[in-house]
Amino acid sequence: MRPPPDRSELGSAFSAATSAxxxxxxxxxxxxxxxADSGADHAAAATYSSAFSATRSAAHSVSHSAAAPxxxxxxxxxxAYADTTLQIPNMFHAxxxxxxxxxxxxxxxxxxxxxxxxxxxEWAFWAEWYQGFVDGKPLDWELQRRVAVIDDAIWxxxxxxxxxxxxxxxxxxxxxxxxxxxxxxxxxDTGKFRAVPIPIQNQPHMSALLNQVEDxxxxxxxxxxxxxxxxxxxxxxxxxxGKYREDPQNAELTLSTVAGSLRRQIHESRELPDNEDNxxxxxxxxxxxxxxxxxxxxxxxxxxxxxSLAVQELPEEDKALLxxxxxxxxxxxxxxxxxxxSEDFEEMLSPRLHNDAVGPVPDLPECAKPLMGExxxxxxxxxxxxxxxxxxxxxxxKEIKSARLAHLGYTVTQLFTQLVQIGWRxxxxxx
Numbered sequence: 001m002r003p004p005p006d007r008s009e010l011g012s013a014f015s016a017a018t019s020a021x022x023x024x025x026x027x028x029x030x031x032x033x034x035x036a037d038s039g040a041d042h043a044a045a046a047t048y049s050s051a052f053s054a055t056r057s058a059a060h061s062v063s064h065s066a067a068a069p070x071x072x073x074x075x076x077x078x079x080a081y082a083d084t085t086l087q088i089p090n091m092f093h094a095x096x097x098x099x100x101x102x103x104x105x106x107x108x109x110x111x112x113x114x115x116x117x118x119x120x121x122e123w124a125f126w127a128e129w130y131q132g133f134v135d136g137k138p139l140d141w142e143l144q145r146r147v148a149v150i151d152d153a154i155w156x157x158x159x160x161x162x163x164x165x166x167x168x169x170x171x172x173x174x175x176x177x178x179x180x181x182x183x184x185x186x187x188x189d190t191g192k193f194r195a196v197p198i199p200i201q202n203q204p205h206m207s208a209l210l211n212q213v214e215d216x217x218x219x220x221x222x223x224x225x226x227x228x229x230x231x232x233x234x235x236x237x238x239x240x241x242g243k244y245r246e247d248p249q250n251a252e253l254t255l256s257t258v259a260g261s262l263r264r265q266i267h268e269s270r271e272l273p274d275n276e277d278n279x280x281x282x283x284x285x286x287x288x289x290x291x292x293x294x295x296x297x298x299x300x301x302x303x304x305x306x307x308s309l310a311v312q313e314l315p316e317e318d319k320a321l322l323x324x325x326x327x328x329x330x331x332x333x334x335x336x337x338x339x340x341x342s343e344d345f346e347e348m349l350s351p352r353l354h355n356d357a358v359g360p361v362p363d364l365p366e367c368a369k370p371l372m373g374e375x376x377x378x379x380x381x382x383x384x385x386x387x388x389x390x391x392x393x394x395x396x397x398k399e400i401k402s403a404r405l406a407h408l409g410y411t412v413t414q415l416f417t418q419l420v421q422i423g424w425r426x427x428x429x430x431x
Contacts, residue, residue, distance in 0.1 A: 096134045110134070121414075122163040143173060164389075167417050171385040174423045178379035179305060181249035181298040186387060187334050193384055194334040197247035201295045206248065209288040213255070214241050216281040226265075226272040227281075233258045237285075239343075243336050250340075250376070252292045252299050257372045259285045311370045311426050318422045319349055325419055328412065332384070341380075344373030370427070378423040385416040 097103050110130070117127035125147075132138045146169045154161050183196040200206050217237055220227045227234055236254050244251040262282045265272040272278050293300040314322075326345045330338040348371065410418070 092133075092138050093136045095136045121417075122159040125163065125166050140173075143169065146173070167420065168386065168389055170424060171382045171389070171416075171420050174378065174420055174427070175382035175386065177305070177309070177427065178375055178382065178423075179298075179302045180376065180379045181296060181302060182247070184380055184383035184387065190334055192334045193332055193337060193380075193387070195337045195340075195380065197249060198296065198298060200246060200248055205291060205295060206251075207245075209291045210241055210245060210251070212284045213237065213281075213288050216277075216284040217241075220277045220281050223277065224273075225275060225277045227278075233261050243339075248292050248296045249299055249302070252289060252296075252303070253372050253376060255285050255289045255292070256303070259289055306370065306375055309370050309375070309427055311368055311374060314348075314422065314426055318425065321418060321422065322349060325415060328415060329381075329384075332412075337380070341377060344377040347371055347373035348377065374426060378419075378426065381416065381419045381423060385420050388413050388416050 097106075100107060113123070114127045114131070117123035129139055129144070138144070147166055150162065150165045150169075154165050181198045183198075184193060185196060186192070187194045217234070221229060221234070236258050240251045240254040240258075244254060259282065262272070262278070262285065266274050266278055266282060293303060322345060326341060329341045329345075333341060
């Protein structure tokens, strides 16, 4: 049995193979610029096939000098030659090593690195980055671009500084993908986070819309219309009519969720009768949603972005961290922001419903539309993380550190880094 190669031997073998491979790539890409676009990929593939003959010769010459480096070179050749059969756009979505059994000795190094990265957070991104190329599932290209342009001065400070900069980039991108027409800031009087809604553009019109919803809801309750004070949709409507009355973004989020739920219960599941009162309530809620969007362009723009998103089912370990994080978020937030987190997390951690339908959906698709609570909570968490980066020493010195996080082994800043990671996994469309 051949002994595993050491790193210097691997370096010698790969140096020869890679040198020839670079020439092959250069020649291949030159060929693509000299032909029409429709045939570029085929021309490139043909050139790769001939050019990689040079790679094979170079690597085989190395193999005569040492058996172990030859094994590494042959493995590299196998992967490189396989790439010549792919069209260029598909190359990054193919596994880096087509036959991983041939490079077990190399994969051991990767596994060692993954173990190291799991214990040293500053290397976690790079383990994930490399694994993406190994699996043919590279990380989001915009994320990679922003990491690449991190200021040189930060790179020179070392891996910890770079890791902090990458965490900030992730929080910024999550915030951009989940916009809310509000400002998250620190209340100077309490030292806690608060949400400041955008101003209402037409207060009389907003009040008139919500008054119509209030009247229609009153007509539906207490009769034989199927709605009760304790129903989830009724509680949501009462929040929109009460604490969100001066908050167009959250009023729109809540009312649009209720409108979708009422439509399904009246027209699809028939859990609510399609009588005059219920249809009037649905109509007034839909009118209110349209009216808010018409008066507030930011709210409408956010709705369009929200409609393009999809979410993945979270693993149990992520849900466990969310449960642990909830009291911390409540402690760090002024009301009603803290109350919102409680409601949003209750929705996220309950058995997933189909856009607030009354029961779980059989055969839930791999991707689903985000719930209101998922969207709102992670929009705010991403903004918390950015504010936390500016005042980490203040937040990490609070009593909350020992009171709420002792059993987790996190500082507040580290907790928010983990929560942003969960947001990236949840909104899989970002990756």
